[in-house]
């Protein structure tokens with residue numbers, strides 16, 4: 001008699017357990033390959049031009065000012081494209097813009113780096 005009730009209890013446990021695991025399977029979130037953020041590449045026109053204009057053009061505009069070298073004009077895509085590594089080096093070591101202008105935000109620097117890594121696209 002005892003053995004019979006154990007068997008019945010075990011059978012119930014087995015059924016309820018298998019029921020649970022079916023629910024668990026259904027609760028697993030679907031699709032982890034769905035990450036659009038990393039697939040959108042940054043472009044000069046959409047993401048970079050306005051940043052550079054806001055923090056660099058005061059001195060590195062079409063007419064260089066405040067002691068910026070005549071060769072250091074960073075306005076057009078071709079100019080920024082050609083000087084990107086040099087610009088990134090000075091941004092990330094904190095020597096540009098000059099300290100009197102206040103530091104760049106971390107997102108400014110990572111956005112510029114991401115644009116380089118994405119292949120320095122114009123648009």
Ligand code: HEC
Pocket residue numbers: 052055056057058059060065066067068069071072086087088090091096097098101104
């Ligand atoms: C307030 C004026 C000013 C601002 C704003 C400024 N710069 Fe400069 N930049 C200078 C001056 C002056 C020099 C020359 C002295 C030196 O190299 O430190 C220079 C030099 C440079 C050089 C070296 C150019 C070369 O050919 O040797 C780079 C690269 C540069 N800046 C990048 C930037 C970037 C990128 C920004 C914006 C994030 C920026 N600068 C913002 C004044 C400025």
